[in-house]
Amino acid sequence: MMTRSAAVGFKIAKAKQQAIAIEYRNAVLTLKDRQKLEQLKQTLQKLYRTYDVDRED
Numbered sequence: 001m002m003t004r005s006a007a008v009g010f011k012i013a014k015a016k017q018q019a020i021a022i023e024y025r026n027a028v029l030t031l032k033d034r035q036k037l038e039q040l041k042q043t044l045q046k047l048y049r050t051y052d053v054d055r056e057d
Contacts, residue, residue, distance in 0.1 A: 008051045015040050015047070 019040045022033050
């Protein structure tokens with residue numbers, strides 16, 4: 001169980017890090033960046049729901 005928790009935590013952290021990098025890279029997001037950002041947000045929502053993770057932000 002601990003290994004799975006750590007893996008989920010790392011997936012969430014990586015997705016958040018990628019989302020932040022996209023948001024702050026440019027003042028104006030390209031269509032490709034917006035699509036990637038939306039995909040990352042959906043991935044985060046799925047991880048939160050699937051593994052019943054409390055959001056701290």
